[in-house]
Amino acid sequence: MEPVIKLENFHKTYRNGAMEVKAVRGVSLEIRPGEFVAIMGSSGSGKSTMMNTIGCLDRPTDGRYLLDGVDVGRLNRDQLADLRNQKLGFVFQGFNLLSRTTALENVELPMLYSRPSIPTREQYKRAMDALGLVGLAERADHHPNQLSGGQQQRVAIARALVNQPKVLLADEPTGNLDTRTSIEVMGVFQSLNEQGITIVMVTHELDIASYARRKIVMRDGLIRSDEPVTRRLQAPEEIAKLEAEQRAIQLH
Amino acid sequence: MFSVFKIALRAIRRNIMRSMLTMLGIIVGISAVIVGVSMGTGAKAEVDKQIASMGQNLIIVFSGSSGRGGTRGGFGSTPNLTLGDYEAVRREVAGVSGVSPEVRGSAQVVAGNQNANVGYYGVSADYAEIRSWKFTSGDNFTEADVRNAAKVCLIGKTTSDLLFGEGNDPVGQIVRIKNAPFTIVGLLSPKGANSFGSDQDDVILLPYTSAMKRLSGDTMFRSFNIQAQSAAMLADVQTNLTELLRQRHRIPEGAESDFAMRTQQEFGEFANSTNEIMTVIISAFAGISLVVGGIGIMNIMLVSVTERTREIGIRLAVGARGRDVMRQFLTEAVLLSVLGGLLGIATGCWLAPLLTKFAGFPTLISQGSVILAFSVSALIGVVFGFFPALKAANLDPIDALRYE
Ligand SMILES: Nc1ncnc2c1ncn2[C@@H]1O[C@H](COP(=O)(O)OP(=O)(O)OP(=O)(O)O)[C@@H](O)[C@H]1O
Numbered sequence A: 001m002e003p004v005i006k007l008e009n010f011h012k013t014y015r016n017g018a019m020e021v022k023a024v025r026g027v028s029l030e031i032r033p034g035e036f037v038a039i040m041g042s043s044g045s046g047k048s049t050m051m052n053t054i055g056c057l058d059r060p061t062d063g064r065y066l067l068d069g070v071d072v073g074r075l076n077r078d079q080l081a082d083l084r085n086q087k088l089g090f091v092f093q094g095f096n097l098l099s100r101t102t103a104l105e106n107v108e109l110p111m112l113y114s115r116p117s118i119p120t121r122e123q124y125k126r127a128m129d130a131l132g133l134v135g136l137a138e139r140a141d142h143h144p145n146q147l148s149g150g151q152q153q154r155v156a157i158a159r160a161l162v163n164q165p166k167v168l169l170a171d172e173p174t175g176n177l178d179t180r181t182s183i184e185v186m187g188v189f190q191s192l193n194e195q196g197i198t199i200v201m202v203t204h205e206l207d208i209a210s211y212a213r214r215k216i217v218m219r220d221g222l223i224r225s226d227e228p229v230t231r232r233l234q235a236p237e238e239i240a241k242l243e244a245e246q247r248a249i250q251l252h
Numbered sequence B: 001m002f003s004v005f006k007i008a009l010r011a012i013r014r015n016i017m018r019s020m021l022t023m024l025g026i027i028v029g030i031s032a033v034i035v036g037v038s039m040g041t042g043a044k045a046e047v048d049k050q051i052a053s054m055g056q057n058l059i060i061v062f063s064g065s066s067g068r069g070g071t072r073g074g075f076g077s078t079p080n081l082t083l084g085d086y087e088a089v090r091r092e093v094a095g096v097s098g099v100s101p102e103v104r105g106s107a108q109v110v111a112g113n114q115n116a117n118v119g120y121y122g123v124s125a126d127y128a129e130i131r132s133w134k135f136t137s138g139d140n141f142t143e144a145d146v147r148n149a150a151k152v153c154l155i156g157k158t159t160s161d162l163l164f165g166e167g168n169d170p171v172g173q174i175v176r177i178k179n180a181p182f183t184i185v186g187l188l189s190p191k192g193a194n195s196f197g198s199d200q201d202d203v204i205l206l207p208y209t210s211a212m213k214r215l216s217g218d219t220m221f222r223s224f225n226i227q228a229q230s231a232a233m234l235a236d237v238q239t240n241l242t243e244l245l246r247q248r249h250r251i252p253e254g255a256e257s258d259f260a261m262r263t264q265q266e267f268g269e270f271a272n273s274t275n276e277i278m279t280v281i282i283s284a285f286a287g288i289s290l291v292v293g294g295i296g297i298m299n300i301m302l303v304s305v306t307e308r309t310r311e312i313g314i315r316l317a318v319g320a321r322g323r324d325v326m327r328q329f330l331t332e333a334v335l336l337s338v339l340g341g342l343l344g345i346a347t348g349c350w351l352a353p354l355l356t357k358f359a360g361f362p363t364l365i366s367q368g369s370v371i372l373a374f375s376v377s378a379l380i381g382v383v384f385g386f387f388p389a390l391k392a393a394n395l396d397p398i399d400a401l402r403y404e
């Protein structure tokens, strides 16, 4: 199958006046449809920089990035916006929900900017479906501050999915979550991946990376290792184990 | 489109206090526009009404010379328009539908046990028609009354009310003017105050022959009122009049006339010029308030863009184009200024009648001024909201997302 994401000798250099930071220095990478990739690496190794480019929030300084066969480096601001809207879903570490709107409205947000425009009724239906997918249909009217961290992250995932993207991108999606909610989010990711959605996720935590199928480690703006996950974890089992442990603690 | 509007409304409501304060400049400016324009239109309508009440296509010839823009019609100069002049005008000037000479005086007028000092006008039978006087009761005196210097008169409403009691019909009654008994044949319909503020209904009209012979002893006229048959004929009539009177008064070529002429339109122009000064002052005030209001909106929108940088980042990240963000902030700015404008229009519509009630300024709120005020407020939103909206639209999505 053709890769959905293809980086060819990708460079990203930040320039602040005379200062030059080479954040990514020549990465070549192919990700095929249906993959679930975890990107790891120490702080400052260029993971977010690479994710931002894959997410069409930024363009390569050098090299090429092909999303679904389209050379992103040649696109203008509006075309990048349309790609983000149609082909990509982004989940950030800080949830990044609009705090004064309901979960439902947050999920509807990408559809406001869809071209051609989506009828209001259709927007509602699709947003409710997406919320249902992450198990939050009955919380549609809640505002983010009325939801737990894990629930907020699930709203963000629903928002990322609502336009049926090719790729779901997540930069440290569990960074602000406790163990149990982290596993729950991984459960959502795994089941989405089962349904065929391509997922690329940045994480610092080795066990979180183990829910993916493929693990890439970066260092100093380069890929250091790229291998399949050997002992893959399954979220339902891990939650069961966690509950057993908690029961054991309470019994003692 | 609807959702953009909803989002903007919500953003304004969220900071209702701040929004109100921001709108204040626009409210003040727009209400000043409404009040100012209403004063201008009100004054103009008033003047137009009075000018129209003078009659139509009217030319007034005053005795005594006066340069243009000088003293109005040489009041105080000795009357030098003769009976011969009057008859010549009647006879010789074409395109004229009515002519009346005018002698004026004031006299003690007695009716029963009531008396009053009243200004009287000695005029021809054409006068009532020329000056658009209507009759509430009775009718005009006749040409025969003029020929015979009959002891008949017409009475204004104010004078009648004074002498005969409010609302009583004086027709057929006798008034003694300087002890001479005159029969009232007509009660004039009221006209109200003229553009110089005096009551036009406090008046007695009588044949000029009677006035000259029985009251004043004048032999000359102070002025002639001449009505042209149409507005188009005004200029011709004026030329002919001038020629005729100069000839009769034996004024040599190039010398100044010993009479002056004014058309009704010229009276209107004079009265309106004072209103214009007022309008300019209020417009300047309104303009300054609107600019200040606009800058207020720009300031608040810039604050808003900064405060909501993360929100903008999120919107951009999920696929909003620059122009979507632009439209959102522009809508918000326009909504803010239009709401201010509507409040300003309401305030203005409330203030203008108060101004009439308590300060006596005539005001008239026209549909046009409301539309103008509304458009101006919308325009201010667009102009002053543009820069902040552009700033929002040009944010880099990553920087905006990372903004603390
Ligand atoms: N806007 C920027 N301007 C200048 N330098 C930048 C900018 N963004 C990132 N960098 C630099 O690029 C390098 C890579 O940053 P990046 O955010 O990709 O790291 P990361 O792998 O995501 O780190 P972390 O795990 O801490 O999130 C770092 O040295 C960082 O300082």
Ligand SMILES: [Mg+2]
Residues within 6 Å of the ligand: A047, A048, A049
């Ligand atoms: Mg990072």
